[in-house]
Amino acid sequence: MKESLGVYDYWPYHNRPKIEWPNGARVALWVAPNIxxxxxxxxxxPHRKAWPQxxxxxxxxxxxxxxxxxxxxxxxxxxxxxxxxxxxxxSVALCEHHPEIIDRVCERGWELFSHGIYNTRYxxxxxxxxxxxxxxxxxxxxxxxxxxxCAGYLAPALSHSExxxxxxxxAGSDLFGDDAGFYTCDLFHDDQPTPVRVRNGKRFISVxxxxxxxxxxxxxxxxxxxxxxxxxxxxxxxxxYEEGKESGTVMCIPTHNYQVSCPHRMKAFEEALEYITGHxxxxxxxxxxxxxxxxxxxxxxxxxxxxxxxxxxx
Numbered sequence: 001m002k003e004s005l006g007v008y009d010y011w012p013y014h015n016r017p018k019i020e021w022p023n024g025a026r027v028a029l030w031v032a033p034n035i036x037x038x039x040x041x042x043x044x045x046p047h048r049k050a051w052p053q054x055x056x057x058x059x060x061x062x063x064x065x066x067x068x069x070x071x072x073x074x075x076x077x078x079x080x081x082x083x084x085x086x087x088x089x090x091s092v093a094l095c096e097h098h099p100e101i102i103d104r105v106c107e108r109g110w111e112l113f114s115h116g117i118y119n120t121r122y123x124x125x126x127x128x129x130x131x132x133x134x135x136x137x138x139x140x141x142x143x144x145x146x147x148x149x150c151a152g153y154l155a156p157a158l159s160h161s162e163x164x165x166x167x168x169x170x171a172g173s174d175l176f177g178d179d180a181g182f183y184t185c186d187l188f189h190d191d192q193p194t195p196v197r198v199r200n201g202k203r204f205i206s207v208x209x210x211x212x213x214x215x216x217x218x219x220x221x222x223x224x225x226x227x228x229x230x231x232x233x234x235x236x237x238x239x240x241y242e243e244g245k246e247s248g249t250v251m252c253i254p255t256h257n258y259q260v261s262c263p264h265r266m267k268a269f270e271e272a273l274e275y276i277t278g279h280x281x282x283x284x285x286x287x288x289x290x291x292x293x294x295x296x297x298x299x300x301x302x303x304x305x306x307x308x309x310x311x312x313x314x
Contacts, residue, residue, distance in 0.1 A: 025283035026241050030252050031086050033075055035094060035105075045121070047122065048157075074266065081270075087110065090112050114152070117138055123160060153181070188209065190206065213236055219259050
C-alpha cells in the first residue's frame with residue numbers, strides 16, 4: 001500500500017524560507033472561474049456516471065447551461081469592478097461551443113488554463129496515451145483560440161490519474177518549452193506554492209486551489225447559505241492575511257458561473273471581494289503570475305529547505 005503520492009515531500013509550514021510577493025503583499029489572491037461545458041448525453045464511463053438521472057438529465061444540464069448563458073457575464077462584470085483578472089479553469093470544448101465567451105475572457109487579459117475538454121469526460125480508465133492526447137488537445141486548443149501558452153491544469157471534474165502531473169508537464173514542454181505546463185491545481189495540501197516532482201525533471205509546482213472555498217463544494221455539497229459563504233471567505237482571508245506578515249500566502253476562490261452567479265448569491269460574493277480588496281498588501285494576481293513569481297524567486301530556496309529538513313534526501 002502506498003504511503004504517499006510520491007510527488008511532493010512532507011514540508012512543515014512553520015519556518016520555511018520567506019516568500020516575498022510583489023510590493024510586499026501578504027496575500028496573493030486569485031479567483032478561478034470554472035467555465036465548463038457539460039454534455040447532455042456523454043459517452044459512458046464505467047468508473048463514474050455523468051448525471052444522477054437517466055438522459056436527458058435536464059436539472060443538472062440546464063443549470064450549467066445557465067452559467068454559460070447568464071452567469072459568466074454577471075461574474076465578469078463583478079470581477080471587473082474590483083480589478084480582478086480571472087484565471088479560467090476551462091473546459092476547452094467551450095472554445096468551439098461558445099467562442100464569444102473566450103473573446104470576452106481575452107479582452108480582459110484573463111488567464112486560461114486547462115480543465116480538460118468536457119467536464120463530463122473523465123480521466124478514469126484512460127490509458128497513458130489517451131490521457132496525453134486529451135491533455136495535448138486541451139493545450140493546443142487554448143493556444144489556437146487565445147494565443148496563450150497554457151501554464152496550469154486542473155483535471156476534468158477532479159478526475160486525476162497517477163500520471164496526470166507528469167503528462168501535463170511533458171505536454172507543455174513538448175509543445176512550448178518552459179513557457180507552458182508548469183503548475184497544477186490538483187493538489188490541495190498547502191496554503192503556499194510548493195515544488196512538485198515530475199518525471200521529466202521540469203521545474204513544476206502546485207499553486208493552492210481551495211476546495212473549502214469552492215462555491216460548488218460550499219453550496220451543492222455542504223449546503224451553506226450565501227451570507228455564510230461570504231463570512232467564510234472573509235475569515236479565510238483574515239487568517240491568511242495575518243500569517244502573510246511572516247511569509248506570503250495564497251488565497252484562491254474557485255467559482256462556477258452556475259453557482260456563485262445566481263442572483264441570490266452574488267451579493268455575498270461581492271461583499272467578500274469588497275472586504276478583501278479593501279485591505280492593503282494584497283496582490284491581485286493570476287495563477288500563472290503566482291507560479292512564475294514563485295519559480296523565479298522562491299523555488300530554489302524551497303528545494304534546499306526541503307532537502308535540509310529531510311536529512312539531505314529529496
